[in-house]
Amino acid sequence: xxxxxxxxxxxxxxxxxxxxxxxxxxxxxxxxxxxxxRSGADTAVTVIANTGDDIWLHGLKVCPDLDTVMYTLGDGxxxxxxxxxxxxxxxxxxxxxxxxxxxxxxxxxDKDLAxxxxxxxMLDAGYPLSAVTEALCRRWQPGVRLLPMSDDRIETHVVIDxxxxxxxxxxxxxxxxxxxxxxxxxxxxxxxxxxxATPGPGVLEAITDTDLVIxxxxxxxxxxxxxxxxxxxxxxxxxxxxxxxxxxxxxxxxHVRGMARQLLGIIGVEVSAAAVAEHYGARANGxxxxxxxxxxxxxxxxxxxxxxxxxxxxxxxxxxxxxxxADMVTALLDLAGL
Amino acid sequence: xxxxxxxxxxxxxxxxxxxxxxxxxxxxxxxxxxxxxRSGADTAVTVIANTGDDIWLHGLKVCPDLDTVMYTLGDGxxxxxxxxxxxxxxxxxxxxxxxxxxxxxxxxxDKDLAxxxxxxxMLDAGYPLSAVTEALCRRWQPGVRLLPMSDDRIETHVVIDxxxxxxxxxxxxxxxxxxxxxxxxxxxxxxxxxxxATPGPGVLEAITDTDLVIxxxxxxxxxxxxxxxxxxxxxxxxxxxxxxxxxxxxxxxxHVRGMARQLLGIIGVEVSAAAVAEHYGARANGxxxxxxxxxxxxxxxxxxxxxxxxxxxxxxxxxxxxxxxADMVTALLDLAGL
Numbered sequence: 001x002x003x004x005x006x007x008x009x010x011x012x013x014x015x016x017x018x019x020x021x022x023x024x025x026x027x028x029x030x031x032x033x034x035x036x037x038r039s040g041a042d043t044a045v046t047v048i049a050n051t052g053d054d055i056w057l058h059g060l061k062v063c064p065d066l067d068t069v070m071y072t073l074g075d076g077x078x079x080x081x082x083x084x085x086x087x088x089x090x091x092x093x094x095x096x097x098x099x100x101x102x103x104x105x106x107x108x109x110d111k112d113l114a115x116x117x118x119x120x121x122m123l124d125a126g127y128p129l130s131a132v133t134e135a136l137c138r139r140w141q142p143g144v145r146l147l148p149m150s151d152d153r154i155e156t157h158v159v160i161d162x163x164x165x166x167x168x169x170x171x172x173x174x175x176x177x178x179x180x181x182x183x184x185x186x187x188x189x190x191x192x193x194x195x196x197a198t199p200g201p202g203v204l205e206a207i208t209d210t211d212l213v214i215x216x217x218x219x220x221x222x223x224x225x226x227x228x229x230x231x232x233x234x235x236x237x238x239x240x241x242x243x244x245x246x247x248x249x250x251x252x253x254x255h256v257r258g259m260a261r262q263l264l265g266i267i268g269v270e271v272s273a274a275a276v277a278e279h280y281g282a283r284a285n286g287x288x289x290x291x292x293x294x295x296x297x298x299x300x301x302x303x304x305x306x307x308x309x310x311x312x313x314x315x316x317x318x319x320x321x322x323x324x325x326a327d328m329v330t331a332l333l334d335l336a337g338l
Numbered sequence: 339x340x341x342x343x344x345x346x347x348x349x350x351x352x353x354x355x356x357x358x359x360x361x362x363x364x365x366x367x368x369x370x371x372x373x374x375x376r377s378g379a380d381t382a383v384t385v386i387a388n389t390g391d392d393i394w395l396h397g398l399k400v401c402p403d404l405d406t407v408m409y410t411l412g413d414g415x416x417x418x419x420x421x422x423x424x425x426x427x428x429x430x431x432x433x434x435x436x437x438x439x440x441x442x443x444x445x446x447x448d449k450d451l452a453x454x455x456x457x458x459x460m461l462d463a464g465y466p467l468s469a470v471t472e473a474l475c476r477r478w479q480p481g482v483r484l485l486p487m488s489d490d491r492i493e494t495h496v497v498i499d500x501x502x503x504x505x506x507x508x509x510x511x512x513x514x515x516x517x518x519x520x521x522x523x524x525x526x527x528x529x530x531x532x533x534x535a536t537p538g539p540g541v542l543e544a545i546t547d548t549d550l551v552i553x554x555x556x557x558x559x560x561x562x563x564x565x566x567x568x569x570x571x572x573x574x575x576x577x578x579x580x581x582x583x584x585x586x587x588x589x590x591x592x593h594v595r596g597m598a599r600q601l602l603g604i605i606g607v608e609v610s611a612a613a614v615a616e617h618y619g620a621r622a623n624g625x626x627x628x629x630x631x632x633x634x635x636x637x638x639x640x641x642x643x644x645x646x647x648x649x650x651x652x653x654x655x656x657x658x659x660x661x662x663x664a665d666m667v668t669a670l671l672d673l674a675g676l
Contacts, residue, residue, distance in 0.1 A: 058455045058456070058459055059455060059458055059459040059462060060455070088429075089427055089429055089448060091426075091427055091429075091447075091448040091449045091452075092430065092448050092449065092451045092452045092455070093452075094449075094452075095449045095451075095452030095453070096452045096455065096456065098452075098477060099452060099453075099456050099474070099477050100477070101452075101455075101456055101459075109429075110427060110429035110430050110448040110451075111429045111430065111432075111433045113430045113433075113448075113451060114429075114430045114431075114432075114433030114434045114436075114437060114439075115433070115437075117396045117397060117398070117430070117434065117439075118396070118434065118437050118439055120397055121396055121397040121439075124397060136437070139436060139437050139438070
């Protein structure tokens with residue numbers, strides 16, 4: 001493909017909705033915003049963020065994916081690390097450890113703490129997470145409408161063989177992901193609370209009243225997977241008149257970033273761009289996507305994906321900078337015929 | 339007087355109880371501990387700390403005096419500043435201000451935050467403040483038994499002419515003290531909640547079952563004053579077989595540290611070492627002290643204090659180092675005939 005950065009400005013959809021996890025989703029959205037900027041369009045972007053990774057720590061409500069999107073788009077992220085605040089310090093965390101308070105493995109920075117304090121106090125005062133997120137975004141001005149997938153408590157847990165006790169038990173995703181580095185035998189992923197949850201305000205409308213829905217290269221099991229587990233979201237995706245297109249986070253049979261490999265194994269999905277597309281499934285066949293972008297190294301998978309009723313194309317998928325990511329988005333629009 | 343540091347070891351009371359505020363009280367207790375160390379005694383020190391300055395900030399329970407005593411005796415204090423943690427940073431505080439969250443005037447450090455997080459989570463879990471304090475002290479090992487004056491919520495408020503609204507209203511002591519630097523017209527000090535409060539576990543026993551009670555040079559209006567406002571404490575002081583001796587925080591008609599001058603004005607007490615002694619009053623006449631140490635510059639006040647039925651002596655009262663403070667304690671023991 002040619003780089004859109006040197007091509008003519010194109011007409012973009014008026015409304016784009018992205019179903020996002022943390023780091024990968026946030027970087028992808030930066031590409032969406034860069035493309036909008038390059039095009040001089042006034043496309044409105046809505047981000048539905050995964051809250052299944054949320055965790056209560058030391059009495060504070062921590063929302064890793066919401067915050068990663070907010071900090072990244074609001075220019076507050078540590079770009080090197082990909083999560084947490086730039087210029088972060090860890091004094092409170094060290095002190096909590098000195099008090100012997102568990103858990104000690106979560107990266108709770110001093111700057112970041114302020115976000116959790118404001119959030120927790122608003123939640124305690126009775127505001128729903130969606131209202132809290134809106135309030136926090138007033139400071140960060142992320143340039144998108146950021147919606148938690150639900151105001152209800154939903155927690156992704158992973159059933160592991162606990163190396164400490166040798167017993168099989170469900171632990172919070174963060175414990176599996178950060179404490180154990182996804183490096184213990186795991187048997188199932190469960191979205192606790194999802195059954196009784198309802199989508200957050202605006203979530204279903206953002207899927208049904210939009211011009212394009214994008215599944216960025218976020219983790220298909222825990223990030224997008226958790227959003228899909230919220231009752232009503234799958235139906236909205238099935239019924240929306242907008243096209244639904246995704247971008248593979250698996251390149252050359254491994255994950256680009258994160259630990260999707262381990263998680264795909266748990267749910268019995270082969271670690272390949274094609275298998276993830278099949279896992280999402282064609283909307284025509286009861287799935288959630290119409291099209292799927294894979295990396296050029298996976299060009300050979302296009303035919304297999306198309307055989308599953310999903311349009312597909314192979315383009316460079318490395319988000320090396322915002323322009324490269326904008327080019328991915330352009331390719332996605334091309335594939336969708338937009 | 340001669341310095342006890344070069345004199346013979348003396349026999350100390352087996353049990354000493356100190357009614358303490360923050361910085362001044364904590365430094366005084368360091369002198370008590372130094373004297374115990376110099377004497378090779380195994381005196382048990384109990385500190386009843388003021389909790390009237392406690393405040394909820396950003397959803398966290400902050401106990402300035404308890405923490406100042408704990409950090410000071412546990413070697414965690416910023417000795418230059420007198421309060422807060424050594425090597426402290428202020429990132430969370432700056433971030434809270436960036437979110438526009440009030441109040442912004444309270445010095446909430448990143449390290450300090452950990453203490454408040456642990457405390458708040460324990461309180462939320464149902465532990466009383468006394469149990470929380472004991473838990474926190476397991477880390478700090480202050481060398482004393484540290485007791486909050488009450489497990490109940492008591493808040494010192496000051497009735498001020500609010501410069502923002504020009505209205506007379508009661509504000510939390512911290513707002514008067516830190517935000518307004520005690521520099522606004524003030525008309526009354528009230529201990530909100532004191533009426534219905536009960537002393538914390540061990541508080542009354544620490545006064546009645548001891549060999550010496552000391553009122554250190556803490557603020558007589560808000561620090562010691564708040565402890566005296568807890569129902570039962572005055573009666574315990576009146577009835578204890580132990581002598582009760584105090585040390586003046588006023589030297590040469592001004593406060594050594596802090597803003598006792600302003601607070602004494604509010605309650606109509608003259609700013610002098612003698613007037614504060616009279617304010618506490620002789621136990622024989624329904625007051626709370628038997629004796630009172632003043633600084634050598636106030637030697638002329640000894641006769642007036644004695645006329646109020648209170649034993650008195652004039653010695654150097656500057657707590658320049660632990661040994662100088664230990665000498666003050668020795669002078670207090672001398673005055674008490676111990």
